[in-house]
Amino acid sequence: MTDTILSDTPRDWRETVFLPKTDFPMKAGLAAKEPAILARWEKLGLYDRLREQRAGRERFILHDGPPYANGDIHMGHAMNKVLKDIIVRSQSLLGKDAPYVPGWDCHGLPIEWKVEEAYRAKKLDKDQVPVAQFRAECRAYAEKWVAVQRAQFERLGVMGDWADPYLTMKFEAEAAIVGELLKFAETGQLYRGAKPVMWSPVEKTALAEAEVEYEDVVSTQIDVAFEITEAPNAPELVGAHAVIWTTTPWTIPVNQALAYGPEIEYLLVRFDDMVDGPRTLLIAHDLLESFGARIGHPVIVKLGDTAGTVTALQSVRESQLEGAVARHPMHALGGFFAKPRPFLSGDFVTTDAGTGLVHMAPDHGEDDFLLCKANGIDPVFAVDGAGMYRADWLWLGGQGSVINKKFVSVEGPICTDLRNAGALLAASDDFAHSYPHSWRSKAKVIFRATPQWFIPMDKAEGITPANLVTPAHAGVFGEGAGQEPQETPASAGVTHGVQGNGATLREIALDAIEHTRWVPERSKNRINAMVSQRPDWVISRQRAWGVPIALYVNRATGDYLRDPAVNARIRDAFTAGGADAWFSADHQALLGAEYDAADYEVVTDILDVWFDSGSTHAFVIEARYGAGVRANLYLEGSDQHRGWFQSSLLESCGTRGRAPYDAVLTHGFALDGNGRKMSKSLGNVVDPLKVIGESGADILRMWVASVDYFEDVRIGKEVLTTTSDGYRKLRNTFRYLLGALDGFDDAEKLTPAEMPELERYVLHLLGMLDVELKAAAEAFEFNRYLRLLTDFAQEDLSAFYFDIRKDSLYCDAPSDIKRRAARTVFDILFHALVRYAAPILCFTAEEVWQARFPSEDGSVHFLEWPELPAVPGDDGVSTLWAEVRALRTQVTEAIEPLRREKVVRSSLEAEVTVPSLPVDAAELAEAFIVAKVSKGEGVSVTRTEYHKCGRCWRLLPEVIQDLALCDRCESVVA
Incomplete structure (x- = not known):
């Protein structure tokens, strides 16, 4: 020992310790930094440069579903766009050419409704404005919000072709949309018919199912008597009254028939003490009691018996009702109301509620329409587009609206007139049920028969092999998907084996569903059920803004x-x-x-906006990448099974005989921290723009990746705090790596074969992580991906490897093999982890990369999936060090009581015994961060008698007094 080292005045050795050194700050300051990074990417031309670099590679196309350009983005938008960006960036990281073309839906009611609102605010009538002027205002409104939303999406870090997005209102897009419509027309897949469709009296247009939401309402329910005037198979029914029950009183003025169930037993019952005298009524046997409750007259009676003032006269079956005729309660008005109302057999009639008899208004119900049409009864179009009875209608002409609660209430004109006619047996304004509403105006919709244009689901004509394009990669995800198609002879038929000749659109679509990858897999059942049961597609709208038919x-x-x-x-x-x-x-x-x-x-008429968006594959994917090319992936919320996923499927199947996508990913909805739907009225809206402004986009991106987005997810202050904590830990890992690699160069590197076992073990763990991350990325399971990444950083690195090797990093000589091996592994870890994190933490990964490799024209996002060094055969190293880790946990637990009792201040002061020595005792002491390890019975801990080295602070036998130097440190200092 030197005299200096044995001096009574201990020297401060801190300047001789190789502490981590980096300018990378622990405080992220993302909200301030991210805009500058975005500006750098724009100057760099990141997206275009990446396209150049990936040209000729296997292509991965995620086709963007178009949001409406009508307002600031909300959390659902943010979640959707971030998830898309994570997937696109991960596919690019995997070495693929992964373009992303963002787009917007610019037509239809969402935009038209907003422009109309401005007119209404000025007390102006939109219908008095020239069509060209109104359309121009809609276009200007959409242009404004496209610009706003584009900046907001870019602020989220979403990388794409923002300079040339697709807009459904661009001329070339509108030409392509009408071109797709004309393909249906040329192949006979259009028809015009007067079928009941969901109609919004407020917006004065037909609506698609996807434009409707259901809300709980309380409606008026009424029981109405129709006098039977003819009954050739049961004369005793003449003069009796058939009773119907309905929750839509406004359809009674359009009634044209009565329906009965062929399997239902009816009873002819005499009520002796009705308000207006004795009445003989026809009601389903199973519903007699509930009917009695509605009229305030308990009815429990058996056939042939009399119970008080009620007598069950006879049972009535289907054969007795065949050919029977009733008359409308308002028959005295003449004309339409004087016509006989026939009894018709309907399989849809049940005894679930009501009376077992259903009044038929073919203008206002699908079952009504079909049954009446089969019996030669046509709609009469009595209710106009605003929900008013047309002016020439004999009963209530010019009155309405039929969705006005007061108009249809017990005291309204319909019930009043029925009551005066002696036909209203019961009425109350208390029936609670679910009812369809327009999701824009929030007003009730009605079923209304109007002349509309339809695409038939079950017509075989038109879809022939000559219409179809069959890509070589049809139905195979990941094998050639998104590449240029090979020529396929027309005789090849439909993509997946449903024959083009004779196949219906429904059959082809269902077959395409079977050959599409659905993520999660259960979502396949949802869309399969929807397509199996859906009616013909109503493609016409009575609006002004959109692509005309x-x-x-x-x-x-x-x-x-x-x-x-x-x-x-x-x-x-x-x-x-x-x-x-x-x-x-x-x-x-x-x-x-x-x-x-x-x-x-x-x-x-204007095309359904879902046809617009359903055609985007034609003018985005095929127009940019070649005829027959389809998207690898469509990704939207679960509501799009009845929206964009389905309209795109039907449009492509009708024109190409196949789906426009290889795979479809469905995510849930963003709810507040308590699992409630976000609502301004509830005050629980989490604004993504506010989150970005306060915490940065990477926090929001990390939240998206951390949740199980296949289900509905929660976001709130507590959730974001947890996300921020996770972010700080991952950022600290990068900061430690940057500091530990200060001054590192290639001359320091070692091969895995030259490294100690611990380094080979860590590289083995990294290799396992690499495989799992790649599998998670391919499965689009980024919550698993992020969890694997953060667990590795925290548990395998920070809490284990870094903790062990900091002594070597700080105190070993720069030339020491152990230190060089550790720094080599740190370098490998850095290059791997920064790449793994880049798809999710796109800003932070760029900041980390530039902190180590500053460059004006470089970016972490140009990099590809890491190529890890080959590690020599495991030869038991991973098993051995797994045992060491398990022992380390036991040792740490055994030391903790002594630390609490202040027997030892840190683990460095402890000597431990363990039941086995899987590696050298000195190496174990370093791994356990203790003074000494020996073999003994069980795990036990005592305080060491060794002295503390003044430089490395380890307590070692060669240190002769506290704060003197150990042999290693003396050598390094010398």
């Missing part, structure tokens, strides 16, 4: 024109002037010399 209908035959030459001219007109061209067109010029414009009706 550009068809010519022959006035004499009612058929629409199917001429490819005319259709080509229509598409060209749309390409040049957009959809507006249809409203200002020279239709004779479009029809050409072969047709006289006077012979044709110009259709001006």
Whole structure:
């Protein structure tokens, strides 16, 4: 020992210790830093540069479902776009060419409704505004919000072709949409019919199922008597009254028939003490008691018996009701109401509620329409688009609206007139049930028969092999998906084996569902059920803003024109002037010399906006990447099984005979911290823009990746605090690596074969992590991905490897093999972890990368999945060190009581015995961070008698007095 080391005045050795050194701050300051990183990416041209670098690689296309351009983004938007970005970045990290083209839905009611609101605020009537002016205002409104939302999505760190997004209102998009419509027309897959559709009297248009939400309401329920006037198979029924029950009193003025159940037993019952005298009524046997409760007259009676003033006269079956006729309660008005109302057999009639007899209004119900149509009874269109009875209607003409609660209440005109006619047996305003509402206006919708355009689900004509494109990668996810298709002869038929000739759209769509990957897998059942049961697709809307149904209908035959030459001219007109061209067109010029414009009706209905978005694969995927190319993945919320997923499926199956996607991922909804739906009225809205402004986008991105987004997820202050804690721990891992690698260069590197066992063990763990992360990325399970990554950083690195090797890192000589091995592993860990984190923490990973490798034209997002060094054969190292870790845990637990009792201040002052020595005792002491390890019975701990080294602070036998130097430190200092 030197005199200096044995001095009575201990020297301060801190300047000789190799402490981590880095300028990378622990305090993230993301809200301030991220905009600067975004600006750097824009200057760098990150997205375009990445496309250049990945050109020719296997392509991965995530097709963006278009949000509506009508307001600031909400948490659902943020969750959706971040998840998409994580997937796109992870696929790029895997070495694929993963373009992302963001898009917006710019047509339809969401935008039109907002423009109308501005008119209503000024007390102006939108219908008095010229169509061209109104459409221009809708376009300007959409343009404004596209710009706003684009900046908000970019602020989330979403990387994409923001310079050239797709907008459904671009002229080329509108031309493509009408082109897809005309494909359906040319193959006979359109028809115009007067079927009941969901109709919004407030918005004055038909609605798709996806535009409807159900809310609990309380409605008026009424029991109405229809007098039986004819009954050829049961004359005794004449003069009796058939009783119907309904919760939509406004449909009684449009009644045209009565339906009975073929398997139901009815009773003819005499009530002697009704308000207006004795009444003989026809009611289902099983519902007699509940009917009695509604009229305040308990009825418990057996056939042939009399119970008080009620007598069950006879049982009535289907055969006795065949050919029976009733008359409408308002028959005295004459005209429509004087016509007989036939009894019709309907399989849909049940005894679940009501009376077992159902009044039929073919204008206002699907079952009603079909049953009446089968019996030659057509709709009468008595209720107009605003929900009013048309002015010439004999009963209540010009009155309404039918969704007005006061109008249909017990004291309203319908019930009053029925009561005066002696037909209202019971009425109350207390029936609670679920009822459809427009999700925009929040007003009730009605079923209303109007002339609409439909795509049939069960018509075989039109979908033939000649219409189909069959990509070589059809139905195979990950094998050639998204690549240029190979030519396939027309005789190849439908993609997945449903024959084109004779196959219906429903059959082809169901087959396509079977050959699509659904994530999670259970979501397949949801869309399968929806497509199996859905009615024909209503594609027309009575609006002003959107793509018109550009068809010519022959006035004499009612058929629409199917001429490819005319259709080509229509598409060209749309390409040049957009959809507006249809409203200002020279239709004779479009029809050409072969047709006289006077012979044709110009259709001006607007296309369902779901057809617009369902066609995006044509003008985004195929237009950019080649005919027949389809998306690898569609990703949206679970509500899109009835929306975009389904409309895209039907559109593509109708024109191409296959799905437009290889896989579909469904995520849940973002709820507040208590699991409630976010609502301004509840005051529980979590604004993503506020979160970003306070904490940074990476915190929001980490939250998205951390939750099980296949289900509904929660976000609130407590959740975000937990996320922030997790973020700080991961950031600290990067900071430690950066500090530990200060000054590291290639000359220091060692091969795994030259490393100690601990380093080989850590590389083995990294290799296992690598495999699991790659599998999680391919499965789109980023909550598992993030958990694996953070657990590795915390448990395997910070709490184990870093804890053990900090002594070597700080105190060993720079040339020491152990220190060089550790720094080599740190370098490997850095390159791997920064890549793994980049898809999720896109800003932080860039900051970490630039902290070590500053470059004006470099980016972590140019990097690909790490190539890890080959580790020599395991030869038991992983098993051995797993045992060491288990022993280490036991030792730590055994030391803790002594620390609490202040017998030892730290584990460095402890000597331990363990039942086995899986590795050298000195190495175990280093692993356990104790003074000495020896073999003994069980695990026990005592305080060591060794002295403390003044430089490394380890207590070792060669240190002759406290704060003198151990042999290792003396050598390094010398």
